[in-house]
Amino acid sequence: MNAGMIELFLRRIAGFVLVLFVLSLIIFVLARVVPGDPARIALGPRATQEQVDAMRISMGLDEPLIGQYFTYIGKVLHGDLGESLLSHKPVRDDLATFLPATLELVLATVILVFAVSIPLGVLTARYRNGWIDHLGRFFSLVGVTMPGFLFAVLLQLFVARFVPGWPILGRMDYNLAPPTGPTGLYLIDSIVHGRPDVFLAALKYLTLPTLALALASIGQITRITRSAMIENQRKDHVLTLRSFGVPTRVIVFRYLLKLSSIAPLTILGLEFASLIGNAFVVEMVFSWGGFASYGLSAIMQKDLNAVMAVVLVSGCFFVVANLVIDVILTLLDPRLRLREAR
Amino acid sequence: MSVEDISIVEATDAPALTARYMTWYRFSRNPAAIIGTIIVVSVVLIAIFAPLLATYPKHVGAVVDFRARHLPPDALHWFGTDKAGRDIFTRVLFGFRVSLLLVVGVLGISVPIGVTLGLLAGYFKGPVERFISGFTNVMLAIPPLVMALAVGNVLEPNLVNAMLAITVLWWTWHARLVYRVAKSVAVEDFIEAARLSGASHFHILTREILPNCISVISVKTTLDAAFVIMFGATLSFLGLGVQPPTPDLGSMIAESRQFLPEKWWEVLAPGMAIFYATLGFNLLGDGLRDMFDVET
Numbered sequence: 218m219n220a221g222m223i224e225l226f227l228r229r230i231a232g233f234v235l236v237l238f239v240l241s242l243i244i245f246v247l248a249r250v251v252p253g254d255p256a257r258i259a260l261g262p263r264a265t266q267e268q269v270d271a272m273r274i275s276m277g278l279d280e281p282l283i284g285q286y287f288t289y290i291g292k293v294l295h296g297d298l299g300e301s302l303l304s305h306k307p308v309r310d311d312l313a314t315f316l317p318a319t320l321e322l323v324l325a326t327v328i329l330v331f332a333v334s335i336p337l338g339v340l341t342a343r344y345r346n347g348w349i350d351h352l353g354r355f356f357s358l359v360g361v362t363m364p365g366f367l368f369a370v371l372l373q374l375f376v377a378r379f380v381p382g383w384p385i386l387g388r389m390d391y392n393l394a395p396p397t398g399p400t401g402l403y404l405i406d407s408i409v410h411g412r413p414d415v416f417l418a419a420l421k422y423l424t425l426p427t428l429a430l431a432l433a434s435i436g437q438i439t440r441i442t443r444s445a446m447i448e449n450q451r452k453d454h455v456l457t458l459r460s461f462g463v464p465t466r467v468i469v470f471r472y473l474l475k476l477s478s479i480a481p482l483t484i485l486g487l488e489f490a491s492l493i494g495n496a497f498v499v500e501m502v503f504s505w506g507g508f509a510s511y512g513l514s515a516i517m518q519k520d521l522n523a524v525m526a527v528v529l530v531s532g533c534f535f536v537v538a539n540l541v542i543d544v545i546l547t548l549l550d551p552r553l554r555l556r557e558a559r
Numbered sequence: 560m561s562v563e564d565i566s567i568v569e570a571t572d573a574p575a576l577t578a579r580y581m582t583w584y585r586f587s588r589n590p591a592a593i594i595g596t597i598i599v600v601s602v603v604l605i606a607i608f609a610p611l612l613a614t615y616p617k618h619v620g621a622v623v624d625f626r627a628r629h630l631p632p633d634a635l636h637w638f639g640t641d642k643a644g645r646d647i648f649t650r651v652l653f654g655f656r657v658s659l660l661l662v663v664g665v666l667g668i669s670v671p672i673g674v675t676l677g678l679l680a681g682y683f684k685g686p687v688e689r690f691i692s693g694f695t696n697v698m699l700a701i702p703p704l705v706m707a708l709a710v711g712n713v714l715e716p717n718l719v720n721a722m723l724a725i726t727v728l729w730w731t732w733h734a735r736l737v738y739r740v741a742k743s744v745a746v747e748d749f750i751e752a753a754r755l756s757g758a759s760h761f762h763i764l765t766r767e768i769l770p771n772c773i774s775v776i777s778v779k780t781t782l783d784a785a786f787v788i789m790f791g792a793t794l795s796f797l798g799l800g801v802q803p804p805t806p807d808l809g810s811m812i813a814e815s816r817q818f819l820p821e822k823w824w825e826v827l828a829p830g831m832a833i834f835y836a837t838l839g840f841n842l843l844g845d846g847l848r849d850m851f852d853v854e855t
């Protein structure tokens with residue numbers, strides 16, 4: 218880490234903060250110009266007009282829009298996301314309950330995507346136009362072409378038919394108590410508590426949603442890894458290595474793979490937004506009960522504070538993922554470091 | 560003098576002809592592109608002629624025939640019947656209509672907006688560029704489905720509002736793409752030449768830069784058609800798109816999901832129909848990309 222890199226990251230973080238700020242402004246304005254009075258929704262149809270008016274004042278809805286926004290942002294910066302208009306619980310507590318489930322699903326998906334698509338991309342590029350290449354391209358095409366919810370439903374259908382007893386709904390067996398652990402991720406908590414049976418059950422329940430969520434990204438990332446590998450094979454330094462008699466295996470894994478993982482990593486960062494979006498559908502199909510399911514019901518019931526929190530947290534997901542990817546990219550690609558140092 | 564004229568005409572015409580021919584040749588020798596074209600044309604024809612092709616045209620509406628409910632596929636009902644006894648084959652044909660209507664609506668609005676903003680940002684330097692590309696980057700950070708759900712729910716769920724919800728975010732990808740191409744074209748010498756000869760900004764944008772973006776736009780738009788079909792189906796699957804009894808492929812799947820795994824055909828038929836349409840547009844888009852040799 219030199220001064221140039223630190224400056225680069227600080228600039229990126231500043232840019233991302235700006236993104237979150239504008240995002241929150243857009244959603245805030247959108248949510249307030251909506252027909253339907255939030256105070257009326259919170260109190261229900263039987264409340265009198267006086268009660269609604271009192272509620273409006275206590276919620277700060279009588280202030281001008283821009284004042285409301287800055288009051289809200291000030292609270293958010295202090296970690297107060299407001300109260301859910303329907304459950305009357307702090308939105309922050311709701312998020313703490315639901316977020317770990319989604320985090321577990323998304324992390325498992327990212328791991329699976331890389332575990333499958335990088336090797337597949339390398340293989341399809343190495344044996345270009347061989348049977349494995351055609352197979353890989355076929356699967357990538359299906360992955361890109363098939364809507365997430367359709368794949369999820371079909372997966373459920375086939376597993377229910379051909380693998381009876383494999384869980385297709387929920388996160389955990391009814392007769393097994395979910396681990397009450399520090400992270401809320403069942404896989405990690407069950408290890409912390411030393412419960413291999415709970416770990417296996419959690420893994421089983423995690424399989425299908427993860428597969429369903431990963432499919433589209435696997436198709437995309439495999440395609441990009443393949444074309445990056447093929448393009449970089451023609452580079453001069455690779456030819457030089459080859460002419461020096463360096464074994465293909467060493468060239469592929471020590472030199473080509475590092476160079477060729479830059480493009481897929483960049484794309485994965487952009488894909489993250491659609492990954493979060495797809496999580497909404499996958500969680501609904503598999504009754505996963507995570508943050509996305511919470512967001513879906515908040516949106517359906519016009520629970521404004523909850524909707525704002527859901528959008529902000531989705532934005533944060535995206536921003537943090539892209540920051541992490543930026544760090545990895547600068548570590549992988551010396552050219553990025555040099556450009557900043559210059 | 561006249562001899563020279565002829566030779567000039569030949570010299571400029573011949574390469575243009577072969578270039579165009581070579582482009583077409585590349586496309587026509589690509590089996591995937593041809594299959595894609597056939598699928599897309601068939602989907603469009605089905606959507607147009609759905610009332611003539613349908614075996615039970617009345618089953619598009621709120622028809623209920625309880626004696627014929629949940630029938631498996633047979634000679635009378637090629638794809639079986641649904642929970643209200645309606646012919647699924649008929650409803651799938653009309654489902655294509657809704658999907659294509661959505662594609663035309665969304666892309667018809669968002670592509671011109673995105674292209675215009677991309678052109679402006681790529682051609683004008685300074686605050687215009689910074690503002691448009693900054694705004695585009697912010698919009699790209701919003702998960703499209705979350706935004707569409709928020710917009711779709713604020714308004715009443717129906718076809719037009721589903722279109723609006725998708726359009727709100729869709730232009731960003733076109734803006735980004737055209738911005739990239741326009742920015743690289745804007746520094747070329749022929750732009751400078753046009754400017755020196757007194758061409759207006761409007762002329763340069765529409766006559767000099769835009770033609771260079773057409774191939775990228777057409778590839779992206781074709782691939783987008785597939786995404787819009789998928790996205791629209793996802794919205795109506797979640798209950799925010801087209802409302803019953805209008806036959807929509809996404810809501811058909813949502814309605815039939817509870818009858819799985821016994822009544823598998825009720826999910827499989829609309830599911831495969833979506834897959835067929837998106838596959839067609841993807842193959843065609845990939846074929847066009849190879850033909851124009853561009854990156855999107």
